[in-house]
Amino acid sequence: MTDKEYRNKVVVRRNWDADVVDTGHIHDEFNKMWAEVTPTRIVSGPYGEERLTGHNAPDIMRANTLNLVSVADSLEIAGMILQTISQLKDFIPSRTIIIINDPNLERPKTWHIDLQINETLTKDDSHGIQFETITIWTDQSSAGVLSSIVGPLLVAELPTFLWWPSGEFSHNAIFDDLALIADRLVFDSARLGYDAHAVADYRTLIDEPTDPIIGDFTWLRLAPWQQLIAQFFDPLATQKSLESIDSVSIAYAQDRQDHGSGFAAALLTLGWIGSRLGWEVIEPLEARKVGGWTAFMAATDSSGRAHEVQIRLTPDSTPGAKFSLRSVEIVTNDGTAGHYVIQRTDQDDLVTSSETATTPYVSRMVFSRRHSTVEMLGQELQRFGPDRVFEESIRLATQLLPE
Amino acid sequence: MQEKTIADSSYNFAVDSTGSGVAADHVGHQFDLTEAAGGVATNPLRAGLQMDRMPDPCVMVIFGVTGDLTARKLMPSLYDLAIGHPLPEGFSIIGVSHRDWTDDDFRAQMRAAVERGARTPVTDEGWNLFAQGLFYVKGDFDGEETYTRLRERLEQVDTERRAHGNRLFYLATAPRFYAPIIEHLGSSGIGHRQDIYYDNQAGWNRVVIEKPFGRDINTARQLNAEIGSVFSERQIYRIDHYLGKETVQNVLAFRFANTLFEPVWNRQYVDHVQITVAESLGVEERAGYYEDAGALRDMVQSHILQLLAVIAMEPPALFNGNALRDEKVKLLRAVVPPSRDDLMTKTVRGQYDEGFMSGRRMAAYRDEKGVRQGSKTETYVAMELEIDNWRWAGVPFYLRTGKRLARRVTEIAIQFKQVPHLMFQSIGDVDLSPNVITMRIQPDEGIALKFAAKVPGPTTQLRPVRMDFLYGSSFGDSGPDAYERLLLDAMLGDPTLFARRDEVETAWSLMQPILDGWQDMALPVYPYESGSWGPAKSDSMLRRAGHEWRRP
Structure with missing residues (x-):
């Protein structure tokens, strides 16, 4: 990994090894580094125009946006984190703190500290955004030790995001400790695992008032699916049939391209549809011998009549199924059958089709490029408040998980 | 009731x-x-979606689709919107113009335009999906048969692409075609009045009109009446792209999302306000239009009065179409234009002469192609306005705009009063210039604050410093183009950032006495050198009040 691979440049850098991490020293170093990078300013003074540089040019204002904390358990992950941040376009953390927890450190019991001021590169080579990165490399895995370092390094009064790029977090003391100082947690539930039991960790993240607000890349990936599902029912003629959904079948990627699984995406989709339509769980997910899961939910229509909705989640291991969801199929029956399907055909396209008793079969291809990690992190960093729909979807989705 | x-x-x-x-x-x-409440709002699956600003499926009909505006702004913005995903499935565009194009010709021309102007790189796949929804209807804007063909095409697209009868008519033509197009839309039944348009069984109709909205108060009223005879005010979207700019919207955020500034935003603390919209370009290819318009009609009546309104209005109760526009209209109604007696001293007209810009000799306006010999059209206007209300009484608002000025810049500067007592005077060497908040709209969008600071050292030496907050150095990529935002708003039925009828007519009623006075009194048009900051007469206008123009 070299700096040339980034869309940014390192403007100034300091690094050193130490037996203890002196956070005051880190702040001092950053002040000196900023003085070095501050360009010459010409100001009007009592004796005419003055050229001011470095410490004497305090009139540059850096508008700080947010803190980002991330933990890597390998150099590879740390590189991915840094590369992702350096490619952000919309909203860049003012200060990123990356903890590399490496048990195979060359000099045990020491801390390697690396400070950088980076600058994004613009198309016309003009000055971009400058941001700070602190990388702390240690073999100390004690949660208390790490959070005691991270806390004082955060820029005051800014929201703090914790990006947890690896999947597992339950029973992880560092995660628990850092979650206490974070306002928002960003993770990817696709990395939680391949089946319902692995995704059960999701339960530990909700309903604790002290927990940070959750942002999930899997939820972001579902946005185009949600739009297209909702669109089927925008016309008043089809809206009524939302009350008479008979079954929802979702095919998901068993093994995603990035080694995660589409199971969480399928579960969240169900949670979303069910919570929007006021469904309740009758029977949680049960594994089928042929693979996949079934469940039953209860839907109640506007006249108060309840009916059963059959749920089917099916893993798809075919070579084409590399992404979260492969297809969503909704069947309605309000006297006459309605059939609504969305299918991902490749990484850029979704195909929708629908047919009801009153409208003929229509199929359409929709451009829906999958978003990169950089784009998804960029979106997450712009969100501060809770997403009520997401929270309700998780809540119902986790009720579907078997005990 | x-x-x-x-x-x-x-x-x-x-x-x-x-x-x-x-x-x-x-x-x-x-x-x-x-506020708009389309039928989709009752779809429970729509509630709280992250991309909740998704308009209904619709067909956009662009009149004048072969023109510069479509190629430069509309089509690239629509492509960016479509690829960025907020446009609905089945979104379609029907272009109408007199050129003998087929659908395929139209698509090819638009692809070239999109490749030149879109933010999103154009791929074959992305383009092909977008182009599926592009159709062309040939015809004269004043020919009945054009609208017969258009209606047939619309019905076909409605069926094939399920637009549910939702239609957005965009008038990207010369203003002289506005009236005949509107009339034909009405008489052909393609466009129809919807007083309560959320009853969308038959689909909604909206019409977007580009400025100029008339060339004086009478023509503005006439145009409004013509459009109003077919469409209701709720269906009319008068586009002023300045309002779609992120930084103009940020003026609202700056004023009304911070408690820090509003307490000092009044006559007690503000000495005067300067609004500058300076262009470095000359009249270029627009002499035909500009000769009849001039700087006052082209910039002051629309863009600059909009800036004045957002900087000086009272806080709206809500950020929605009527609340915001009510406050703007209230403010504009409180503006006092210079009286006929004051026209000489409170307005300045100028016209660019020869000069140098970036080391190049530039021609005078009168020597530009398409400009009448001895033209008296102003390419520069400066004026002083007063706002006769509780907040601003006695605070001069200086506005200026011009072509071929020293640099391209649009900014609003709020200059505050001096401190009431200068305790540092006894120390001697002090330079206490007043505080200034500058909001830069373009380029280098941002906000700057000038204040006094002590120079470090054993002596008490003060100097003015300036804190610069630049959007580009904090928030990364600039947001979508103003047209993207405004087109999406029009499809969504959100009129907040569009000019309402009373707003346009009030703006004209402010400018009309000036236009009339200039004509009746034959006030001079002062020449100024290209590359300068305007005629010297403009400087003396401010000097009389002890002020001076900023050098942005």
Whole structure:
């Protein structure tokens, strides 16, 4: 990994090894580094125009946006984190703190500290955004030790995001400790695992008032699916049939391209549809011998009549199924059958089709490029408040998980 | 229904006892005042979606599709919107113009335009999906058969692409075609009045009109009446792209999302306000239009008065179409244009002469192609306005705009009063210039604050410093183009950032006495060198009040 691979440049850098991490020293170093990078300013003074540089040019204002904390358990992950941040376009953390927890450190019991001021590169080579990165490399895995370092390094009064790029977090003391100082947690539930039991960790993240607000890349990936599902029912003629959904079948990627699984995406989709339509769980997910899961939910229509909705989640291991969801199929029956399907055909396209008793079969291809990690992190960093729909979807989705 | 009526010269607003509002426009048509509530709002799956600003499926009909605006702005913005995903499945565009194009010709021409202007790189796959929804209808804007063909095409697209009868008509033509297009849309039944348009069984109709909205108060009223005879005010979207700019919207955020500034935003603390819209370009290819318009009609009546309104209006109760525009209209109605006696001293007209810019000799306006010999058209205007209300009484607002000025810049500067007592005077060497908040709209969008600071050292030496907050160095990529935002808003039925009828007519009523006075009194048009900051007369206008123009 070299700096040339980034869309940014390192403007100034300091690094050193130490037996203890002196956070005051880190702040001092950053002040000196900023003085070095501050360009010459010409100001009007009592004796005419003055050229001011470095410490004497305090009139540059850096508008700080947010803190980002991330933990890597390998150099590879740390590189991915840094590369992702350096490619952000919309909203860049003012200060990123990356903890590399490496048990195979060359000099045990020491801390390697690396400070950088980076600058994004613009198309016309003009000055971009400058941001700070602190990388702390240690073999100390004690949660208390790490959070005691991270806390004082955060820029005051800014929201703090914790990006947890690896999947597992339950029973992880560092995660628990850092979650206490974070306002928002960003993770990817696709990395939680391949089946319902692995995704059960999701339960530990909700309903604790002290927990940070959750942002999930899997939820972001579902946005185009949600739009297209909702669109089927925008016309008043089809809206009524939302009350008479008979079954929802979702095919998901068993093994995603990035080694995660589409199971969480399928579960969240169900949670979303069910919570929007006021469904309740009758029977949680049960594994089928042929693979996949079934469940039953209860839907109640506007006249108060309840009916059963059959749920089917099916893993798809075919070579084409590399992404979260492969297809969503909704069947309605309000006297006459309605059939609504969305299918991902490749990484850029979704195909929708629908047919009801009153409208003929229509199929359409929709451009829906999958978003990169950089784009998804960029979106997450712009969100501060809770997403009520997401929270309700998780809540119902986790009720579907078997005990 | 118990009615409380607030009457003014143009509108009668009535509020019924349930609190929902209806209003009647000048010809007595009633229109709904509640905010848009399309049928999709009842779809429970729509609630709270992250991309919730998804318009209904619709067909956009662009009149004048072979023109510069479509190629430069509309089509690239629509492509960016489509690829960025907020446009609905089945979104379609029908271009109307007199050129002998087929659908395929139209698609090929638009692809070239999109490749030149879109933010999103054009791929074959992305383009092909977008182009599936592009259609072309050939015809004269004043020919009945054009609208017969258009109606047939619309019905076909409605069926094939399920647009549900939702139509957005965009008039990207020369203003002389506005009236015939509107009339034909009405007579052909393609466009129809919808006073309460959320009853969308038949689909919604909206019409977007580009400025200029008339060339004086009478033509503006006439145009509004012509459009209003076919469409209700709720269906009319008068586009002023300045309002779609992120930084203009940020003026609202700056003023009304911070408690810090509003307490000092008044006559007690503000000495004067300067609004500058400077262009470095000359008249270029627009002499034909510009000769009849001039800087006052081209910039002041629209863009600059909009900036004035957002910088000086009272806080709206809500950020929505009517609340925001009510406040803007209230403010504009409080503006006092210079009286006929003051025209000489409170307005300045100028015209660019020869000069140098970036080391190149530039021609005088009168020598530009298409400009009449001995033209008296102003390419520069400066004026002083007063706002006769509680907040701003006695605070001069200086506005200026011009072509071929030293640099391209649009900014609003709020200059505050001096501190009431200068305790540092006894120390001697001090330079206490007043605080200034500058909001830069373009380029280098941002906000700057000038204040005094002590120079470090054993002596008390003060100097002015300036804190610069640049959007580009904090928030990364600039947001979508103003047209993207405004086109999406029009499709969504959100009129907040569009000019309302009374707003346009009030703006014209402010400018009309100036236009009339200039004509009647034959006030001079002062030449200024290209590359300068305007005629010297403009400087002396401010000097009389002890002020001076900023050098942005």
